[in-house]
Amino acid sequence: MTVTVPDTDRASRTEYWLDRARSAAEVIEAEADAIEAEATITERAYRALADNDLFWILIPEEYGGAGLDIVSAFKVVQEIARADGSAGWAFMANACSMAVAAGFTDPDGAREMFAGEPRGITAGMVVPTGSAVRVDGGYRVTGRFQFASGSAHASWIGAGFIVSDDDGQPIIDENGQPDAHIAWIPRDEVEFLDNWNVMGMVGTGSYDYQVVDVFVPERFTMETFSTDPVRPEPVYRLGLMGIGVGGHAPVALGLAERALQEIVGIVEGKIRPGYTGPVGESDLFRIDFARHEARYRAARAFVYEVFGDAQAAVDADRPLTEEHNARLRQAATWAQEVAGDVVMFAHRWAGSATVRQPSALGRCVRDAAVATQHALVDRMTLVDAAPAIMPAYRR
Template sequence: MGTLVLDTDSGTNLPVQRSARFATRAATLRDLIKSEADKPENAGATSLNVVEAMREAGLYWLLVPESIGGVNTGISEFTALAEEVASADSSTGWSLAAQGIATMVAATFCSDAHVERMFGGARLPVMSATYAPTGKAVQTGDAYTGSGRYSFGSGVSHADWVSSAFVLQDGGKPVMQADGQPRVVGAFLPADRVNILGNWNVAGMEATGSFDYEVAEQTFPLDWTFNQYWTEPMRPSRAATIGTLVSVCAGHTGVALGIARRSLHEAAHAASLKKRLYATASIADTPTFKLDFVRNEAIFQAARARAYELFANADRKANANQPLTETEIQQIRQVTTWTHQICRDVAVTAFSSVSSSLRRPSILARNLMDAAVAGQHFIVNDMSLFDAAPCIIDQWADESAQSAGGTW
């Protein structure tokens, strides 16, 4: 697992995971995803035709433990899946990745009783979740009573269960834990118990359906909830071993790689066909395009290789049931943010290189805006690089100190 090889059968020069069978399965849906994404009626959320096709292909349950019907794959394969789907349509890839994580959280951290309630039917469920604790709840015996309003519920309009986070209250004040943090519980509620507000009007990632939603005041049993800090997995899985944060990074990285990959393909194709006014050669034959393209292709390949290298290492640790070190986690945070910056730069260059990209419909224009919006997620802001810096600097300093004479 995790070995990089050339995918000579697919007609691409991109290295892929040898075990990326679900990315290969997703590739068979590529034409459907692209055609559905171009329909105006699907501008606000993922097409239900695509959702159903991805369910039939088993794409939502890669990180779910095998004991309850999932695949329990490594995050390298999850990244490859997100990349493949996002290269067909970035919004669809985003929703799939977000809902794959949400479904993993439900399967890994919820009580046995609630997992049986959610996963015990004839059809495996698909979840949506938000993690910001903008709700409040109080304990009343063996139940909680809570309410709240939430943002960025990716895929909530076609989810079966929806998770929301509540800060527990006592006497109108947050209940504090021993570590000084407020106690926060997540609760997966049936989708018909949340009110979707339908206000997803955005510049990019339009079809993720990341609507705000409201949980009106209601009571739910304690066993419907889980520790929102993800510190108490109830059943083993590879994702639980390496941590939810790393799995989230893997999904976001895959989406960014998919956007950049599609942008490079579209720019190369369009530039080979188009000529500037009065020019005798195609745009692809101009020195400026050649230089810009090979530079961006190089940084894309470098970011992609580094990302899969780190995720393959995480898979090896998960297979050995070993947690990641703090340095390994911070390296993944670093590459996730860096990949989004590369994605944005590639999308800008690809859009700028072909003037026809400004006319709708334009995948280069859509990718440009999607890359900009993807880079706004809290997990890839510059603070992630500041947080990662001490571990990474110390690693380089330690390696230098171990060399002959203490310097290179």
């Protein structure tokens, strides 16, 4: 059952859900070693998130969700990622894909997925790497997909596909592009491949999976690149890029925040040759810490400013500009770069504390190393963003 949230201002609602996230985070921190060992969110960690209704923070209130704005939702993601990077990543993948599904899937299908009991959770790859043929009432979908983060506890698995004709050739839509869609498939109709063996983000359970000639009713599909949500809530007008790609930013912020917390504790009593006292009291450490802590806070402020500006635009029923979209990509990528630098700063000062397992900071190091490799935060996103940002600086 969903909780009844007081009808208050946005700041109070944000704090309400952050309190729930902090409660879940306590459990997740305690479960972090087991999450990594099991390569997925544990049952206890899942229950902490589900019992606090956190998976559904971006689901409409009409469907029993929290109906949060994007900044409030991302602050919840950051808190879960601070507790554990893998849990934060998987939770982000669930919450953001659910937002996309709720905002753009046929309302009858979305209501069936999210408004009933048990309430649905989505995961999976929405990039159109599969193929399908149109049949009476829907599609028959085939494909192999990667990176189903958070799939162990998901009830619906996303599968992006391009519609083909009877000869196997892609069908071109009215915009001259391949006719691309996303299907939401019940988990028991998907075959998972036990192949998630990685150095970081181990606990995300991001297994490959495949479907072979699976029938998907039309009501459980959506157009991949649609910019017209079927729901009235403004947050969905941020689209696949603003919600799905943007979700990587608070995960990065959570990793950086946790690394700073860990290193402060590690160096308090750490003695190393060449220092006259504890490492944490040295000028070298303190200036290095102050610089990196400032970078983290600057990145956090920038991320929430950029996404707040975009949310304000859609709240006021204004279209997102090219600069809005460029800033969203810029912020998501830059947050990853900053997080990587902050985590490596902590790693360098920690000495053997990140080498011996288990180690929360060691997980941050491995998780950040993997997070920065994601294609959606490649440096080329900054190349693409710059042309829409540069005109503001022309004199």
